[in-house]
Amino acid sequence: MDHDMFKKLLYRVGPRTEKKDMLWRKALELWLRLAITLCYMAKGDSYKVLLYGFRVAHNTKIMMLPEICAATIEEYHEEVLSCPTTQEQWKELAALYSKRWNFYLTVGALDGKHVAIKCPPQGGSNY
Template sequence: MTVATVRRHQVLQYLGELEQNIAENDEAIAHLLHNGRPRRQRRRYWIRPWITRRTQYGYFDRLMKELETEDVFKKLAITLRYLATGESYTSLMYGFRVPHNTISLLIREVCESIIAEYANEVIACPTTTDEWQQIAEQFKNRWNLDHVIGALDGKHIAIKCPRNGGSLYNYKGFHSLIFMGLVDADYKFIWVDVGANGSASDATVFNNSELKDVTKNQNIGFPEADPLPNDNRNIPYFIVGDDAFPLRTWLMKPFARRTLTNEERIFNY
């Protein structure tokens, strides 16, 4: 049965009820004129039948919820496809039959919703000494490296050059944003920083980050310095990074690759 047929049936039913009510009112008026007082009518319906079908045919309860559900699933499907494959908006437009300018807006909207809902659950930076100590134990058991509380590095994500971006986002022949992350021994992110321009170095991004500030000020709950195995000197716990980062008591990096001694090669390994 089509929507038009249903609507026609509802209108006819409503007109029939209206005609019956008019007839009943005419009868009541005639009785009033004859007897001098109105006859009390017995109520036929507490709720008219066509109103009770609101959840079945009503715009809000049926059409609006249907559109909302389909719209959400379509947005999520397009975003997941984009994130998984890196397809262009034009390609997605023909695949999902959604205009590319709409896709450019909805992908950002869905990503922001995912971040708002799951960021604190998926990426939880430790804040207590016990939590950092657990990460250090993971590095010790898996990688045979003591006192490590995280591995730090940056990754360039290719983008189209923003309008009037100039060389600000240029990196080795392409434009990019920098994703910097701190991971535990199982490669799980425990802190991220996203959005620095591609021309910046990893050291610059880290020096401008909140992680650097709280690490330098020692107010993030790192364990107290204690000896390494088979030693009696206290060594602080530290983050490890590549040669692009500065050397600090809380940030360890390898020796430069030029003119290494055997001991330095062993240390880097």
């Protein structure tokens, strides 16, 4: 991610995740919280690997990552995650997948993460 895109994301997500300093500790800067979240999402590193890279405690990351992800989804869902509302829009989306990827009768896909699926009873080799 280039610097300008990072600043734009920081500007849009920042107000939703702003933290205040407390008497006993200072809040982590927003840019650092966003950078840790992006590294985690991009590389899939464990919390322990991120500890050495950013020197932020494990328990802090456990609370911070879902919060930043939720704020990002909340900010961008209207633009990026629009869902078709009419039957024609669903058909157009399926036609796009057919044309571009040769996946017929498909309207979406997941990529980049392993999704564990439990085989149903008598599922056989389909799973």
